Structure formats: C-alpha cells, structure tokens
Amino acid sequence: MTVDINNLQDLGNPLRDLKKTFDESIIPHRPSLWRYCYQLTGSPWDAEDLVQETLIKAFSSLAQLWQPINPKGYLFKIASNTWIDQCRKVKIKMDSFEYHNEPSYEKEDLSGEVEEAMERLVLHLPPRQRVVLLLVEVFGFKAKEVGEIFGATEGAIKALLNRARVRLKEIQLNEEGFNQLAISEEQRNTISLFIESFNRRDPDGIAKLLDENVSNDIVHIAQEFGKDTVRSYSLTDWAKDPVEMKAEVHILWGKPTIVQIGEMNNCLGVYNLNLIEIDSGRIITVKDYYFCPELLKEAAKELQLSVFSRNYVM
Known part of the structure; x- marks a missing residue:
C-alpha cells in the first residue's frame, strides 16, 4: 500500500x-x-x-x-x-x-x-x-x-x-466539596457570547469565537483542527440537529462547563457537555463529550436532570 x-x-x-x-x-x-x-x-x-x-x-x-x-x-x-x-x-x-x-x-x-x-x-x-x-x-x-x-x-x-x-x-471520613473556580472576565465574556450564539443556533456566531488553529476533540471518536474544519463539519452537523436544546454554564467538578440541555419526553435532559479553553478572547480548544455516556449520566445526576441515551460509537 x-x-x-x-x-x-x-x-x-x-x-x-x-x-x-x-x-x-x-x-x-x-x-x-x-x-x-x-x-x-x-x-x-x-x-x-x-x-x-x-x-x-x-x-x-x-x-x-x-x-x-x-x-x-x-x-x-x-x-x-x-x-x-x-x-x-x-x-x-x-x-x-x-x-x-x-x-x-x-x-x-x-x-x-x-x-x-x-x-x-x-x-x-x-x-x-x-x-x-x-x-x-x-x-x-x-x-x-x-x-x-x-x-x-x-x-x-x-x-x-x-x-x-x-x-x-x-481513615477518618473527611467530606470535601468541589471548589468553585473563579472565571476571569475574559472567560466570562467569551462564554457568554458562545452561549448566546448557541441558543440562537448560529454556527457562524460560534465560529467567530474560534481561534484559527482551534482543536476540537470529539472524545473517543474524532479530532478536528482549524476553524474552517470545525465550521464545515461539527458546527454544520450541530446546526442541523433536530433536537431542541439550549446551553447553560455550570461549574461541574471544579470546571466551568457548557451544558447542553434538551427536551426529552416532556422533561429536560443533559444532551452534551463541552469544555472550552480560552486565550486572548478566542476559543483555542474544545472537548466534546457527546459519545461519553457515563460522564453525561454523572452530570445529569449532579444537575438533577434526565439524560439522553447515547451510544459509544457513531
């Protein structure tokens, strides 16, 4: 070959x-x-x-x-x-x-x-x-x-x-909760813009927040490199997703997390999770946990929501 x-x-x-x-x-x-x-x-x-x-x-x-x-x-x-x-x-x-x-x-x-x-x-x-x-x-x-x-x-x-x-x-029991991490003003602004674009179902709005060399890790499944690639594939697929969903920010296990919440059987459920890394107001890395059912279930338990069933493979 x-x-x-x-x-x-x-x-x-x-x-x-x-x-x-x-x-x-x-x-x-x-x-x-x-x-x-x-x-x-x-x-x-x-x-x-x-x-x-x-x-x-x-x-x-x-x-x-x-x-x-x-x-x-x-x-x-x-x-x-x-x-x-x-x-x-x-x-x-x-x-x-x-x-x-x-x-x-x-x-x-x-x-x-x-x-x-x-x-x-x-x-x-x-x-x-x-x-x-x-x-x-x-x-x-x-x-x-x-x-x-x-x-x-x-x-x-x-x-x-x-x-x-x-x-x-x-061992003596010593209960400790997760510390709430402080979010910088830069992070807060970029995350807010991400949420606004997400909830408008606006892929171009999200793309504008991405660094030219952004990396998108769809955990266990695929990796995308570069804003144009992410816009052409992941964001295009997301824009066509028929599930009604909204994004919210929650501190999950010590990290500010984009939680995608959808409606399922007349109740709200965790649809996906994203972690984003920001530098100079631009998103430089994205971790997408769509194909991580155990993590999604744990998040749903933490947020007291249902969870969308998910496969391990595409």
Missing part, C-alpha cells in the same frame, strides 16, 4: 473500520471501566481522560498481541498502569509489591465499605493499594488474576490487599 506521507488521512482510512470494530467489541466492559477510572481518580473529568487514554493505548497495542487475552483484564491493566504512571510523574509515593514478611490474609466482605469510602480512598491510599483494593473488592477480580495483570505473586497481592484494608479502616 502506497501512502502519501504528506496526507496521513489516507493511512487512517482503513483503520477507521478496524477502530469501530474494536470499540463495538469492548462495549460490554465500558461501564465498569469508566467506574473504575472514576474511583481511581476521584474526578469524572479525569476518569474520562483516563478511559480515553486507556482505549487509545489498547487499540494501538493490538498489533503487538500474539496470544489470546481477556479483554476486561487487558483494559483494566492498561488503565491501572497508566494511572500509576501518572502518579509517578507527580511524585506520589508508591508502595512496593515486595515484602519480606507478608501479613496474614483473611477474606472479608468490604465491598460496601469500599464503595462508601471512595472519596477517602482517592485522598489517602497509595496508588498500588488503591488499584488492588478496587480490582478485588469492587470489580470482582481474584487475587491470582490481579497478580497475573501486574506480574506479581498471589501472595504479594494478598499482602498488599491486607495493608489496604487495614489502612481503609484507619
């Missing part, structure tokens, strides 16, 4: 069908993967980012797989290692799997306690303890399976799990 190196889109064409097949094949594991990432990170935004990075790595690594592999374990392993690597980069202290004297392991049902303590886990448990405890207690992996995922002995996993349980019992 001859590929024009000046036009990598040609190389991407045959990959799109393969990517769609991959996305469809892992749909059964997407809800639990997102929930796992949420409980690891403690933030719906960070969870969605971790899921996205996990799926990109999983797909890009397919050519390197030469043996049968369990899809769920494969995804959870990548998510776990990716998150631990992120923790290393910010110099979070890691626990080792190696112990000279392994503590005794006694099976105890702590799943309800773990679920109720997720906020505390995020703040207090070291990364490896958190990963192992979540995999075993919440997502049903056996200690042996977790050991296979991380290349550790079953005994080492049990020891680490025991330490996590002990630590969990020591």
Whole structure:
C-alpha cells in the first residue's frame, strides 16, 4: 500500500473500520471501566481522560498481541498502569509489591465499605493499594488474576490487599466539596457570547469565537483542527440537529462547563457537555463529550436532570 506521507488521512482510512470494530467489541466492559477510572481518580473529568487514554493505548497495542487475552483484564491493566504512571510523574509515593514478611490474609466482605469510602480512598491510599483494593473488592477480580495483570505473586497481592484494608479502616471520613473556580472576565465574556450564539443556533456566531488553529476533540471518536474544519463539519452537523436544546454554564467538578440541555419526553435532559479553553478572547480548544455516556449520566445526576441515551460509537 502506497501512502502519501504528506496526507496521513489516507493511512487512517482503513483503520477507521478496524477502530469501530474494536470499540463495538469492548462495549460490554465500558461501564465498569469508566467506574473504575472514576474511583481511581476521584474526578469524572479525569476518569474520562483516563478511559480515553486507556482505549487509545489498547487499540494501538493490538498489533503487538500474539496470544489470546481477556479483554476486561487487558483494559483494566492498561488503565491501572497508566494511572500509576501518572502518579509517578507527580511524585506520589508508591508502595512496593515486595515484602519480606507478608501479613496474614483473611477474606472479608468490604465491598460496601469500599464503595462508601471512595472519596477517602482517592485522598489517602497509595496508588498500588488503591488499584488492588478496587480490582478485588469492587470489580470482582481474584487475587491470582490481579497478580497475573501486574506480574506479581498471589501472595504479594494478598499482602498488599491486607495493608489496604487495614489502612481503609484507619481513615477518618473527611467530606470535601468541589471548589468553585473563579472565571476571569475574559472567560466570562467569551462564554457568554458562545452561549448566546448557541441558543440562537448560529454556527457562524460560534465560529467567530474560534481561534484559527482551534482543536476540537470529539472524545473517543474524532479530532478536528482549524476553524474552517470545525465550521464545515461539527458546527454544520450541530446546526442541523433536530433536537431542541439550549446551553447553560455550570461549574461541574471544579470546571466551568457548557451544558447542553434538551427536551426529552416532556422533561429536560443533559444532551452534551463541552469544555472550552480560552486565550486572548478566542476559543483555542474544545472537548466534546457527546459519545461519553457515563460522564453525561454523572452530570445529569449532579444537575438533577434526565439524560439522553447515547451510544459509544457513531
């Protein structure tokens, strides 16, 4: 196959069908993967980012797989290692799997306690303890399976799990709400203009707010680069969308968020979410979460609204 190196889109064409097949094949594991990432990170935004990075790595690594592999374990392993690597980069202290004297392991049902303590886990448990405890207690992996995922002995996993349980019992509940981030006057003005254009269903009005080199990330699906491209594709499709909707600004999990609200069965529901980054009064990046059903559901719960049902793929 001859590929024009000046036009990598040609190389991407045959990959799109393969990517769609991959996305469809892992749909059964997407809800639990997102929930796992949420409980690891403690933030719906960070969870969605971790899921996205996990799926990109999983797909890009397919050519390197030469043996049968369990899809769920494969995804959870990548998510776990990716998150631990992120923790290393910010110099979070890691626990080792190696112990000279392994503590005794006694099976105890702590799943309800773990679920109720997720906020505390995020703040207090070291990364490896958190990963192992979540995999075993919440997502049903056996200690042996977790050991296979991380290349550790079953005994080492049990020891680490025991330490996590002990630590969990020591943690005192400390409820903390999300801080409301201050929005600059520049952000406020640009967001207001975006909302006004959106609610007029005016794609040209929105395009005027975009930087010439804007990037639009339709999370899990596609990326667009440049104002002309965004105007020709995403904004044109949005202008033709038959759903009646309006946009509002809400602080969701610490970030000013464009919430698209539509009417569904005579009640209001979350239709989409956008995060925008602004520089010098122009929108330089857009993240579009249309194909992120778990995140949309979490936002709807936060806003006490319904949510539009959504697929993972186009």
